[in-house]
Amino acid sequence: MRRLLALTLTLTLGAALPVWVLAQQAPAPTTGPAAPAAPASEAENASLELVRKGDDGQERRIHIVRTGTSDETGIFTICGPQEGEPEDAPSLAVFSETGPGGVRITIDKNVIRVPLALVTQRQGKDGEGGDGRVEASAGSARFLDAVPEGQTDRLSRCAVEALPKPTPDTVLVTQGRTELKGQQLVYDETDGIARIDGPISFTRPSEDGPLTGTSEHIEVNVDKEQTVLVGNVVLNSKGGRVSKAARVEYDDQANLARLLGTPEQPAQSVQGSNVLSAQELLYYLDRDEVVVHAAPGGTITGEFQDGEESPGSGSPGTPAPASPPAQP
Incomplete structure (x- = not known):
């Protein structure tokens, strides 16, 4: 079964619309330079929910949210297809938050905090997107006053600058009582x-x-x-x-x-x-x-030293017996 991923934007007002729909509703001008991407000021604490459907038919969700509410600590925006690009070109969402809560990504039992996350999703048939890609690390993003001259990459054409900076101990993972630290997260649709x-x-x-x-x-x-x-x-x-x-x-x-x-x-x-x-x-x-x-x-x-009890065994000086897999 082909894995599918639905990507939605949840606003603080309670509205929920597919990202690709939002991108189509506000396309770049068909002529002249692209207009700067509009900040989602009404979507403070904006979030994306990626719904993955696996071969077993079950849906599993990846939730991404910007925890900050100030323009001084970060941004959120969606940069859709630009002039000259195919209509089904992927949309790119930018989450940036330098405040204590960072950008929060929830995957299975893990809650992950990072300063910057870029989410790419290609629009599929009937409005369903591909599995997409998430790249998260330290770094920052900001809106530009104008489109930089001579720049052709997607974010520049949307007047957005994102500067990923993978750095040790900046990807913070919490699973229950366990806290882990790494330097970069990449989730990809391929697997x-x-x-x-x-x-x-x-x-x-x-x-x-x-x-x-x-x-x-x-x-x-x-x-x-x-x-x-x-x-x-x-x-x-x-x-x-x-x-x-x-x-x-x-x-x-x-x-x-x-x-x-x-x-x-x-x-x-x-x-x-x-x-x-x-x-x-x-x-x-x-x-x-x-x-x-x-x-x-x-x-x-x-x-095992004589007289010491071996791990997992009731008798001293002998190896532990084989055990069946434990049931959590």
């Missing part, structure tokens, strides 16, 4: 995955001390409703446990991290002199405990 570039750092507070960690990227799969830490993932607990994996499926609400390795590079969890390795480890975040899920043909190895 429905929002990718956040690192370096990624995160922390999850608890009564016994925080769980901290790092990874190279974050992937949020909209269709699967799944958040994955990707690339050299390291989790550090205050209890001294250090866990490593190539990929970690992370679910703060379920208090569970699923550490995924490969036969060549299994996932590993070390606490003191105890070492546990397997292709898949289940890390119960609140309890700071790790158990093994053994896939068919998988290998489990363990090194």
